[in-house]
Amino acid sequence: MESRNHTSASEFILLGLSSQPERQELVFGLFLAMYLVGTAGNLLMILAIGSDVRLHTPMYFFLSNLSLVDFCFISATVPKMLVNIQTQTQSISYRGCLAQIYFCILLANMDNFLLTAMAYDRHVAICHPLHYSSKMSLHVCALMLGSSWLIASLHSLLHTLLMARLDFCASNIIPYFFCDLLPLLQLSCSNTQLNQLMILLVGGMIVLMPFLGILVSYTRIVSAVLRIPSARGKQKAFSTCGSHLTVVILFYGTITGVYLSPSSSHSADKDSLASVMYMVVTPMLNPFIYCLRNKDIKGALRKLFSLKALFCGL
Template sequence: MVLLSPQDLSSMGHRNHTSASEFLLLGLSSRPEQQELIFGVFLAMYMVGITGNLLIILAIGSASRLHTPMYFFLSQLSLVDFCFISTTVPKMFVNIQTQTQAISYGACLGQIYICILLANMDNFLLTAMAYDHYLAICHPLHYSSKMSLCSCTLMLGCLWAIASLHALLHTLLMAQLDFCVSNVIPYFFCDLIPLLQLSCSDTRLNQLMIVLVGGLIVLLPFLGILGSYTRIAAAVLRVPSARGKWKALSTCGSHLTVVILFYGTISGVYLRPSSSHSTDKDSLASVIYMVVTPTLNPFIYCLRNKDMQGALGKLFSPKALFHRL
């Protein structure tokens, strides 16, 4: 089957005046000669991403010294990133290998729900980790009581519940829309913004919920992170020794890097007026937060973290391998 060009797909979509039963994912390129290169690059990132995140989960689970709130949330972040990258990229691999661009209506809505759910959890877990850093540096005497295993588990359960309800809200609103003009999505996965642009229904409520509810879901955690690091910076400045300041900053450096990557890309896609959206820029940003960031996170958290490096070393030590055999 030959891949169709965007112009051909668009003309086909305009001739279809019935509600769409499936959508066509254009992917990153409609040129057949580029598909093999895209497949190879994304396969490499996918394998690195799932391997790195699985190793972090295994290392934290096997090392008793890492059974702390900070690493508890880090293992959850790795689990979310593992699921994140596995939600969209395998479908793209299937489409490239089978030379088809179709995804069913139900699968598209399911992909939207899972992507929003996992993006929310990334958002919430980054906030929880910032709060953990804040308590550890600014209120060390109260840290053990406020960040107990029970408290962390309860917090995690609440975060999953909020993330699920938010994802369900947008999915149900999307399910009420009709798609009768075109069914061509210029992305490699189903996402809210391109689907709203395809709908022939009134999408004002959907857009309002994205701005209001979605904005709050992103803005409030971001303000929490900003407030946490403002107090952390004030506390670090009061530390007399340069070594103490460096130790505190190095603890937060990896987390800050991930925060900048995540919020920079996701706000560029979802928190801009619809009139300012560009397909190429949005597609690039989506690749960064859907694939690149989950792939880079294991490296960001491990490169300068001696505890993680030690846990990974023990995980692959001859003694550990012998016990597993």
Template sequence: METGNHTSASQFILLGLSSQPERQELIFGLFLLMYLVGVAGNLLIILAIGSNSRLHTPMYFFLSSLSLVDVCFISATVPKMLANIQTQNRPISYGDCLTQIYFCILLANMDNFLLTATAYDRCVAIRQPLHYSTMMSLPACALMLVSAWLVVNLHSLLHTLLMARLDFCASNVIPYFFCDLVPLLQLSCSNTLPDQLMILLVGGLTVLIPFLSILVSYAHIVSAVLRAPSARGKQKAFSTCGSQLAVVMLFYGTITGVYLSPSPSHSADKDSLASVMYMVVTPTLNPFIYCLRNEDMKGALWKLVSVKAAFHGL
């Protein structure tokens, strides 16, 4: 196949969420606010958990890991987009584009596995409380985390290497606010069938297996809660599980729509909006959904704020 002008060694143009000048200030302000709230909220969670010995448990170990990944996740794309809007300079080099793809896949998948780990942790705590300390010991949690990092790194590397072999000989304009697999495949004049198959097969497994595991975990949690005698306990558990499942459905629903739907059904505007939901909105909401409804977490945050206020008052 003729490849024409090989642009893969030069740069791409990120159009962002809108090309209309009158919307740029609104988009900039909205995303700056979400970025600051997301970073501050997740960092507060990490500090609160780290500073409170009562929260040094498997559940909060995974939650603090989730918060750290979420900070990195939104930092992988949003600052670049804000800089592009501010400077009106939208190019991104080919190397930077591949790097962004690698870290976006890596962090999205890590979010995926950590959501699964938190659901499994709660399932074990509710269903098998007598065996919880053994099943969720520090070595077991560390093994789960290291295994997840290994799998997501290999997954990210696979897609990045497949993408690096492609030629781009037509338009170099990406109608997204970041470099992503789907729009780059649409720009390539190479054979993208291996990439599409890997997205469906490997990507499908890394999304489907954790998602089903989460559903099974919450099904067991609901079953156990329904047998509990306390009506107040049932209401609290269902409230927490409902909000967590809402975030899970938002995260997996948007990822499935972007990556696992048939190619002809893809629309640049719809895919870009879906990407915003799982890459920016979900990481921003996670600290509020997973932690701020928790009384222990609220107490730890209040204690952290009180100590800082007292320190500044000296």
């Protein structure tokens, strides 16, 4: 049987955020700063949680994994964009494009699952405090994390393999700074009905079910907190959820802007800016949201920097 080349495009062109040469230095500086800040923030969060024994709890276990995923999320797209600007090219290889799609879907799914696991953790801590140690044991947390990675990997592999079977025989220009499913499907000259069906069914289920789980968890949390008689008790209970709820709103809000807004409101510029919020700004802000609202994280960071200063002084 004659082998068939699945694509006539050996590379794609990423237009990025601006085609004007005079703005490239500004874009490069801005994204380099966001990348360095996001990388430093997420790595510091991991180090702070790992170095403080008091933070070796289920909530911070999931938070450290969220920081790891966010670090990888930024690293999956921004370095390639920076290299393209620095070398004055806009190309990405076909295999590189598929790799970006795989990792972006994988890491977006992991963000989704980890936020759900953290919502469940807060639900158990507030609504079932006496059973917290059994319901959120190390075995349960490891099982939740492992199953999340498995489902996320299979889901991203599904879309990557479906994309690899398509032909691209016309334009190879992507109006984003990274390879994404929807703009790539629009470039294909093959039948993309199966791809679109899988995005709608499998992708919709993977996003919708965790989101519903978060809604149910917080509905029960609010109901339980409102039954607390003292105002101070209510404030303390809500404060333990404030950071997580802020991250949830930021994450799902940006996803809605990129993928779920009406097609009539879409434009290349709006979609590109929305993708920056989703792919770069949100992972960059997450560690700072937790640092600003969490005394335990602040204490762990102070302890981490004091140890660093001690070693430097020796």
